[in-house]
Amino acid sequence: MEEAAKAFAPLIKQNMSTIGNMGKAFYEKYGDEALPVISEVMGKNGVAMAEMSKGMVQAEGMKAVGQLFGMFEMFDMGLDVVEVSDDKVHFKIAPCPLCVEGTSMELCEAMMTSDKKMVETMIGQEVKMEIPKSVAVGDEYCEVLFKK
Secondary structure: OOOHHHHHHHHHHHHHHHHHHHHHHHHHHHHHHHHHHHHHHHHHHHHHHHHHHHHOOOOHHHHHHHHHHHHHHHHHOOEEEEEEEEEEEOOOOOOOOOOOOOOOOOHHHHHOOHHHHHHHHHHHOOOOEEEEHHHHOOOOOOEEEEEE
16 A cells, blocks of 8 residues: 555645645735635535545544544655644644745645644544644744644
């Protein structure tokens, strides 16, 4: 499975960068007015991703989310799952797979609505998303926490 994932990694990276570049272009053209639209679109993407992913993991709750993010480590995207517990998933990633480096925290958060909605759909409840570090604002890597 890991060998197949590495073969598909360039395709996954290209798709993610295309999504990110579209969001970034929309944000650059329309500014903050674009953020609710970007969040809505990315949120729908996250729900769809969760629905497709549910059968791929054996665990439940936040542990299922941790397993899912762990699968992305196989795509050689620089993702490192730091912690998974019953109440929290914490990961770091660099570079930004959505290519929003040097933009804004607001765009980063709007784009990350996809992951937030994916987590919420996977566990069936709302979560709080924290982004203490983001390459969008010049940090060396992104750090993201989802908490019940």
